[in-house]
Amino acid sequence: MPKFRKYEQKIRKYKEKLKKLVTRIGISYSEEFELVDDELKKLILPCHLGILFYADFDAKLFRQIESYLNQIFDSYFFEIINLGQYNFSKELLSKGVKKEYKEMKGINDKLSIHPTNKFYQSLIDIRTKDRLGMIIALTDLPIYSSSDDNILFLFGETHLKHRCSVVSTLKLKEQFYDRQKDNELFEQRVIKEIIHEIGHILMGFTHCEENSCVMRFSKNIDEIDKKSYYLCEICKIKLYKIRKDFNF
Numbered sequence: 001m002p003k004f005r006k007y008e009q010k011i012r013k014y015k016e017k018l019k020k021l022v023t024r025i026g027i028s029y030s031e032e033f034e035l036v037d038d039e040l041k042k043l044i045l046p047c048h049l050g051i052l053f054y055a056d057f058d059a060k061l062f063r064q065i066e067s068y069l070n071q072i073f074d075s076y077f078f079e080i081i082n083l084g085q086y087n088f089s090k091e092l093l094s095k096g097v098k099k100e101y102k103e104m105k106g107i108n109d110k111l112s113i114h115p116t117n118k119f120y121q122s123l124i125d126i127r128t129k130d131r132l133g134m135i136i137a138l139t140d141l142p143i144y145s146s147s148d149d150n151i152l153f154l155f156g157e158t159h160l161k162h163r164c165s166v167v168s169t170l171k172l173k174e175q176f177y178d179r180q181k182d183n184e185l186f187e188q189r190v191i192k193e194i195i196h197e198i199g200h201i202l203m204g205f206t207h208c209e210e211n212s213c214v215m216r217f218s219k220n221i222d223e224i225d226k227k228s229y230y231l232c233e234i235c236k237i238k239l240y241k242i243r244k245d246f247n248f
């Protein structure tokens with residue numbers, strides 16, 4: 001009955017597609033969002049940067065992030081604004097969720113992972129409303145890439161066109177690896193990942209090859225720990241050129 005099996009397969013595929021579509025209603029499916037107004041479409045530097053928290057983070061963490069960002073990107077921001085805590089509505093929270101095991105199958109319970117588009121959608125709204133040049137969100141929820149469903153448990157992602165980023169803290173915690181809590185290490189990782197994503201908004205998608213450079217791609221936590229907070233000389237030159245283009 002090969003013919004029947006073929007149909008069965010087809011129906012199963014459609015069912016999968018439909019299921020995906022239904023769980024995503026209410027969040028943008030593609031990478032294209034409603035465009036913000038003209039003035040905010042163009043990157044103008046220096047600008048205002050907003051940081052939004054999708055979880056209850058210590059206020060001390062914001063001040064640390066702010067201090068490092070000001071150190072690394074010195075005059076790029078007029079102001080770094082703490083946008084406070086934001087929560088998805090219960091309905092939106094369930095949208096686009098994928099259930100996946102955090103590591104080895106069967107050993108742990110499945111976690112609910114959220115698509116990055118869900119964050120971008122609200123970040124773009126807030127960026128427009130508050131007239132910010134760029135915006136970054138910190139969340140303790142696990143995230144997957146909306147542009148590639150197979151990239152799960154991301155550290156962070158940036159939507160270049162709309163100048164917004166999201167960083168997930170889940171895998172930056174020692175507890176995720178069943179190790180003892182280490183707040184200092186956690187904060188270092190959060191700061192590095194935020195600097196990295198802001199670096200993408202300013203300098204584009206390319207990663208740096210230099211070992212200690214914060215713009216180096218990290219595929220795991222060890223690689224984040226190995227790199228520094230800082231930009232290498234090559235990236236500094238890139239940044240300097242941007243500054244020159246904007247005359248500041």
Ligand SMILES: [Zn+2]
Pocket residue numbers: 196200207216217
């Ligand atoms: Zn990157």
Ligand SMILES: [Zn+2]
Pocket residue numbers: 208209210213214215216231232233234235236
């Ligand atoms: Zn570099």
